Amino acid sequence: MPELLEVKDLKTQFFTRDGVVHAVDGVSFELAAGETLGIVGESGCGKSVTALSLMRLIPQPPGKIVEGSIMFDGQDVLKMDDDDVRAIRGNNIAMIFQDPMTSLNPVLTISRQISEALELHLKMDKAEAKKRTIELLELVNIPSAKKRADDYPHQFSGGMRQRVMIAMALSCNPKLILADEPTTALDVTIQAQILDLLKNLAREFRTAFILITHDLGVVAGMTQRIHVMYGGQIVEKADTGELFANPKMPYTWGLLRSIPRLDESRKAKLLPIEGLPPDLIAPPPGCRFEPRCQYRREICAQQVPELKHIPNAKPDHEARCFGTQEGGWLANTDWRQDVGNAKELEAIKLEVADLPPEMKRIEAAGETRPSP
């Protein structure tokens, strides 16, 4: 099957006063038409920058896509001129943003905002666009859509606004929807509704979507495949079922260990990933996860592991880890039982303890992030 989206060796960097931030560092992946993909990782690992790069929405300066290619529907997005890119945005690739409270313009009615894309891309006149807007609002289950269309954003609740954003994303029947943490700003009950809606509509319209989240729980039931990102790179690629059943990267193990499980005893402690995400101005020379990995060996700090197929796993399961790759020392490790080398864990904790106080606060803040 021809791929809808083919990203090759994408490198996006931000040129700041402190140095070059390697926000996305050699990311490659493919997506077929109608396929769904989850990109998971903690804050600052390059998920959102990857999504913005796909639409060429990286603020420039300071950001720049320095290398790679993004083939969308047979055309390289990075080689298009601005008008062509604008013709793709909203029309072929649409985006749903994180915070529905701020991503709608407060002075325009809902209907005018949804109509905008219809008028721009499908050349509809005002009346047609209005009619289609009401259909779209009905599609995303907004009650009394006809009346609500002329309301302003402040008259909608957060969940309703995210529905409006989904309606907006679907308006031109795009081939690909990028959803960047679409439920992070919503409460848990609404989260489930919005995810269901997104999944069902994408299936109905055969739209491919990429769901970006820090929450493995969110992607579990949503996407066919999952890519785990860390430090600007993809560190593990697998089918969703395979990733949860047979993860092959210590970082993924860490993420899974820090999710509370319904079938676990209440006394079981959640194990956080010790340490801090890498500084992307000067990333670690070897494996990016090495400084925080309890299973590390000498080679991890010296050589950069490739994203390679893993033995004893499904054919398209790849991971970036010397330990789990062919002949590695983690090949037979059961991540649920073996939490790694206690000595290394102590060393990692000590390293964090030595950090100046302002860095520690960052870490403390990271730990209070809502768990699924």
Next chain:
Amino acid sequence: MATITTSPTQQRAIEMNVLARKQRSLWQDALWRLRRNKAAMLGLAIIALAALMAIFAPWIAPYDPTVNDTAHNNMDPVFVGGQFTNPKFFLGSDELGRDILSRLIWSSRISIVVGLVPTSLVFVIGASLGMLAAFYGGWIDNLLMRFTDIIYAFPDLLFLVIIMATLRNSPVGDIMGGLLLMFVALAIVSWVGLARLVRGQVLSLKEKEFVEAARAIGVPTRRIMARHLFPNALAPVIVALAFSIPGAMLAEATLSFIGIGIKPPTATWGVMINEGFVVFSQSPWPTLLPAFCISIVMLAFTFVGDGLRDALDPRMKN
């Protein structure tokens, strides 16, 4: 205690009622708040009155404001009483025997246009330069803002005096009885504040997610500026403009008072104060009456400006 029960139909009616509630935009909300502000409404009433006076000046004014009647000069207003009054001149007459009431009425014309026209110019220049600077950033921003800083560094009055003093007696100073020069001078001096205000607004707005969202659906740059940024930046701009109108009126009065504003015999409140000041020791009325008019109109605009600020940004009210 009786429990209130609602039947499904009643429930439905309640829901429909909520949905049938009138939709109100931010502007309608602001208007509603403005209407409830008594000081602002009083201000608006005074401004409306002044505007009517200006429009219908030829019909309201009892005499031609420029005709001399030297036989009856320096009359006191009728309500003062005494021998130096004449029932012909309700508010008295000036040194040349011109009717003060008629002159006050005609003066309101100049004051109103001097308030409105330069302010519109300020709006056009300031808003477009501020928006361009903020939106494009980089060297465009630098160039425009350094230019703004240079103008800003001049003391306003000094700048006005220089422009008026040098050009007043040139052919430019005679176009429209000197009004055009006055408009341009006032606009040149006061657009900078607005440009800075708009730039600040747009700088913060363009980082908002809805702008990124607009970009993500492929909206062209110019349309983002006109449809997404500008209306959001408008509220503080309206307030600033409301305050700039009395500022321009006062500047005109000041310039006319020191004798480099609108040329006599055209009547403006500033010119009248200037002329009245000469006879101040004999009679204060020719000075006090136009001063009173200026104060009242300024106060009215300030009330409206305050009201607009409270209405457009309720958080600022304390």
